[in-house]
Amino acid sequence: MSSFAIIIRGAPCKPQSALSAYRFACAALAAGHQIKRLFFYEDGVYNASASIVPGPGELHLPQAWQTLVSKHRIDAVVCVASALQRGVLDEQEAQRHQAGSGNLLPGFTISGLGQLVDATLGADRVLTFAP
Amino acid sequence: MPASSPVVFLSSASAWSGNAAHACLDTAMSFAVFDVPVVLVLHGAGVLQLLPGQDGEHLGLKTLARTWGALSLYGIHEVLVEADSLQQSGYAQEDLLCSAAHVDDQEDPAAPLLLRIIEKPELAAIIASSKAVFNF
Numbered sequence: 344m345s346s347f348a349i350i351i352r353g354a355p356c357k358p359q360s361a362l363s364a365y366r367f368a369c370a371a372l373a374a375g376h377q378i379k380r381l382f383f384y385e386d387g388v389y390n391a392s393a394s395i396v397p398g399p400g401e402l403h404l405p406q407a408w409q410t411l412v413s414k415h416r417i418d419a420v421v422c423v424a425s426a427l428q429r430g431v432l433d434e435q436e437a438q439r440h441q442a443g444s445g446n447l448l449p450g451f452t453i454s455g456l457g458q459l460v461d462a463t464l465g466a467d468r469v470l471t472f473a474p
Numbered sequence: 475m476p477a478s479s480p481v482v483f484l485s486s487a488s489a490w491s492g493n494a495a496h497a498c499l500d501t502a503m504s505f506a507v508f509d510v511p512v513v514l515v516l517h518g519a520g521v522l523q524l525l526p527g528q529d530g531e532h533l534g535l536k537t538l539a540r541t542w543g544a545l546s547l548y549g550i551h552e553v554l555v556e557a558d559s560l561q562q563s564g565y566a567q568e569d570l571l572c573s574a575a576h577v578d579d580q581e582d583p584a585a586p587l588l589l590r591i592i593e594k595p596e597l598a599a600i601i602a603s604s605k606a607v608f609n610f
Binding site for chain 2: 464469
């Protein structure tokens, strides 16, 4: 059994990268592996947005991530700098920046690159899914 | 794998093709802050990041050279440039910023940022011995 740190750098609307990350995470868990942390970076932060509305017939990837995170109690971290630049905000950040209301899905946490460092050092393997 | 295995950052984007070059340096500095050994490698169009005279002010963008100048303050004292990429770019080592003194006046004079040209076999060995590789 291995532990994985998974870095998601692609938006849910971009072909493959985020979806591949999701499918890999599902497969790893099904095979008995552990996910130390999901780290959503750059455009990957859109995977944690409640404002995403997929096209007809498309997988609602943010909701799928949310379900996976909740079911397996996975630490799902959204990079704060990437999130602020892209308008993915929790209530605290939305108030701090006077940017309306938060749109971060429950189960995700906004934090810094230190969480990426910690995940990289603590996991057996690090996988990046980039567009 | 030794506990001191480095984390390798491969940067293949120019300073102006999206945010990748900035994200690479930001991420590398974050690891360096936690005393993680960092190896920074420029290849492909990434070597263009070290051409002098680039300024993002008129584009409303951050100037990457300032970040290069700050790397030594984070304990990153060397940048590796892949030899074939440099040759294909049409530039030579002397065309590039090879010390923080050329990048930013705020450099630490005791620990200038040095440039080293490496061949692909050495890069492969560095990657093989690394804890993780991040590709930007």
